[in-house]
Amino acid sequence: MTNSKIVADDNANVHSEGLLDNPERRKLFKRAAIGGGVVLASGLGAFGVGRASIEGKIDKSWPDLADDFKPFPQRDTMWSYAGSPHLMMRHPERNEQFGRLVKNDSRYNFQLQVPRYEHKGWDNSRPGFTQLDTALQHAGWCPPHKWDLRLGAMGIPDTQWFSWDQSGVDHEQYQFGTKLEASNAIRSAARLFGAVRCGIAKRDKRWDYDPIYNAGATVEMMEGAERMGVSKITDPQEMAKAMQGMMEHFKPEDRELSWEKDFPFEPKTVIVMAVPMDYDNMATAPSRTCAGTVGDGYTKMATLASQMAQFIQGLGYHAVASGNDLGNSVAYGIAAGLGEGARNAQLIVPGYGPRIRLCKVYTDFDFVEHDKARSWGITEFCKTCKKCADACPSKALDTREDTNYTFGGEHAEQPGYTWNNHEGIKKFHSDSKRCFDYWLESDTDCGACIASCTFNEPDYWHHWMIVAANPFVPSALHGAMSEMHPAFGYGSTENPAKVAKFWNTGEGMRVNPTNRNVFGAVGRS
Amino acid sequence: MELLEFFIMGILFTLGVQAFAYLSIKVKMPWYAWAGLITGGLTLLFGIGWAGSSFIENVPQSGSLGLTVFCLPGLLLMAFIIRKYLPKGTRL
Numbered sequence: 001m002t003n004s005k006i007v008a009d010d011n012a013n014v015h016s017e018g019l020l021d022n023p024e025r026r027k028l029f030k031r032a033a034i035g036g037g038v039v040l041a042s043g044l045g046a047f048g049v050g051r052a053s054i055e056g057k058i059d060k061s062w063p064d065l066a067d068d069f070k071p072f073p074q075r076d077t078m079w080s081y082a083g084s085p086h087l088m089m090r091h092p093e094r095n096e097q098f099g100r101l102v103k104n105d106s107r108y109n110f111q112l113q114v115p116r117y118e119h120k121g122w123d124n125s126r127p128g129f130t131q132l133d134t135a136l137q138h139a140g141w142c143p144p145h146k147w148d149l150r151l152g153a154m155g156i157p158d159t160q161w162f163s164w165d166q167s168g169v170d171h172e173q174y175q176f177g178t179k180l181e182a183s184n185a186i187r188s189a190a191r192l193f194g195a196v197r198c199g200i201a202k203r204d205k206r207w208d209y210d211p212i213y214n215a216g217a218t219v220e221m222m223e224g225a226e227r228m229g230v231s232k233i234t235d236p237q238e239m240a241k242a243m244q245g246m247m248e249h250f251k252p253e254d255r256e257l258s259w260e261k262d263f264p265f266e267p268k269t270v271i272v273m274a275v276p277m278d279y280d281n282m283a284t285a286p287s288r289t290c291a292g293t294v295g296d297g298y299t300k301m302a303t304l305a306s307q308m309a310q311f312i313q314g315l316g317y318h319a320v321a322s323g324n325d326l327g328n329s330v331a332y333g334i335a336a337g338l339g340e341g342a343r344n345a346q347l348i349v350p351g352y353g354p355r356i357r358l359c360k361v362y363t364d365f366d367f368v369e370h371d372k373a374r375s376w377g378i379t380e381f382c383k384t385c386k387k388c389a390d391a392c393p394s395k396a397l398d399t400r401e402d403t404n405y406t407f408g409g410e411h412a413e414q415p416g417y418t419w420n421n422h423e424g425i426k427k428f429h430s431d432s433k434r435c436f437d438y439w440l441e442s443d444t445d446c447g448a449c450i451a452s453c454t455f456n457e458p459d460y461w462h463h464w465m466i467v468a469a470n471p472f473v474p475s476a477l478h479g480a481m482s483e484m485h486p487a488f489g490y491g492s493t494e495n496p497a498k499v500a501k502f503w504n505t506g507e508g509m510r511v512n513p514t515n516r517n518v519f520g521a522v523g524r525s
Numbered sequence: 526m527e528l529l530e531f532f533i534m535g536i537l538f539t540l541g542v543q544a545f546a547y548l549s550i551k552v553k554m555p556w557y558a559w560a561g562l563i564t565g566g567l568t569l570l571f572g573i574g575w576a577g578s579s580f581i582e583n584v585p586q587s588g589s590l591g592l593t594v595f596c597l598p599g600l601l602l603m604a605f606i607i608r609k610y611l612p613k614g615t616r617l
Contacts, residue, residue: 032545
């Protein structure tokens with residue numbers, strides 16, 4: 001368009017230089033530029049504040065410990081007790097008390113139910129428990145069952161994937177230029193092997209199980225039980241006889257292990273990594289469908305941690321991979337700045353909520369920048385929310401508003417009832433006996449407290465915005481925020497529609513035109 | 526899809542800014558009417574972003590509620606201000 005045409009069109013005067021002299025048009029452009037610029041600058045400012053908020057604030061108040069706090073002996077975890085016939089014989093009162101108080105059956109027994117766990121039949125009339133869902137459950141747990149990872153899942157130390165073997169340690173130690181370079185290298189390797197978050201904590205004896213406990217179960221024993229059809233026995237008396245026979249045949253010996261005498265080196269650093277679980281699959285909880293992502297998560301924990309341990313050993317330093325064994329993963333996750341402790345007794349990671357699984361690598365390599373505990377206002381939010389406690393089918397979660405040093409749920413006043421609680425640290429405590437009992441009863445990995453969590457969200461900007469805004473929101477509004485979550489269609493449990501929805505998530509995945517979910521899942525610690 | 530959504534929102538934002546600038550030279554309104562109009566426009570845009578992402582992430586309940594609680598109040602606010610403060614007979 002020529003200048004003469006502009007003159008004709010706009011009926012405006014044109015200077016000899018060719019500039020417009022129309023004050024109305026100039027005003028229009030000026031106002032559009034200024035107005036748009038102001039809004040864009042405000043938006044960019046808000047984005048910057050949001051990004052800073054997502055990083056969290058260093059939390060110097062964590063941990064809040066009672067004077068009598070002690071490290072927790074691993075034999076007192078729910079996993080160790082349920083998986084150990086020896087502990088069953090040493091502490092029959094624990095089974096009896098739980099049965100009498102909670103199940104109205106003083107002959108109740110955790111250990112006799114474990115061989116049948118996740119071996120019950122399907123029900124094609126019940127969404128989430130059909131043959132399709134059960135097949136997915138068994139497929140998800142197939143790698144742990146093929147290897148000895150199922151032992152590691154129950155906290156048994158020094159297994160194939162969580163091995164204490166140090167023969168892979170290179171004789172030459174790689175020297176990093178700076179601590180930051182070392183930390184970045186560790187995080188990059190972790191990201192490559194499947195971690196969505198990686199934090200590096202100082203080894204802290206307070207979070208290590210001490211003593212470490214090995215229930216003595218072996219792969220041979222579990223395979224023997226499989227061959228003998230123990231998992232098909234429904235009568236408790238028959239099961240007791242079968243287990244007695246197994247004990248006599250395989251003669252498993254439980255033992256306690258010391259960090260000083262038995263562990264192969266003195267750890268100085270613990271690398272904590274989170275592997276994700278699928279949103280739509282977990283949304284089906286509690287069901288056999290969501291056991292697919294839980295079993296898959298256990299497998300990825302094992303491969304990631306053992307690959308990272310091998311990586312550190314290749315650099316010339318000692319390293320041991322760890323899943324549920326050796327130490328409290330949630331406490332180490334907090335110490336590594338990955339997230340905050342939540343009402344459901346799990347770690348809530350910004351962007352994922354509790355929909356992650358944690359694994360660790362203990363190493364003597366300490367030329368790294370250690371992370372610190374951070375806060376995103378999540379524990380504060382949990383005080384009001386309580387959606388997980390409402391959704392919990394076994395009512396295992398403490399509903400008291402504030403965090404406490406001791407468990408305060410039903411029967412907490414009964415002598416000896418809280419044997420499984422690590423008391424003396426201010427947090428939300430749970431009754432893992434009730435929790436595991438529901439797993440056994442429903443033949444699932446439950447997951448209702450994960451699916452219902454307000455922080456369990458898909459990876460989209462509006463959820464990140466809420467996480468970023470949370471620290472600035474007055475606690476009086478947390479209740480309203482937690483009510484909005486289900487109102488907007490998130491967080492329901494025992495919902496057949498979610499099962500149907502999950503089974504449609506494969507639609508259109510022959511091609512993935514953006515790879516968004518691949519790139520979007522990776523973030524900084 | 527989310528990238529496309531943000532691209533479309535960028536176009537809407539640019540058009541909106543131009544429209545407000547055009548309006549500002551055509552009519553005179555008190556400052557609070559402008560503040561309300563801009564707030565309504567931004568709320569509407571926020572609602573479109575929210576609903577779009579919710580539909581893309583396959584949670585239509587969130588998308589439809591987002592349209593109701595963000596877009597509708599934004600639209601109502603803008604409509605109210607235009608009816609109340611825009612001089613009668615204004616030709617845009």
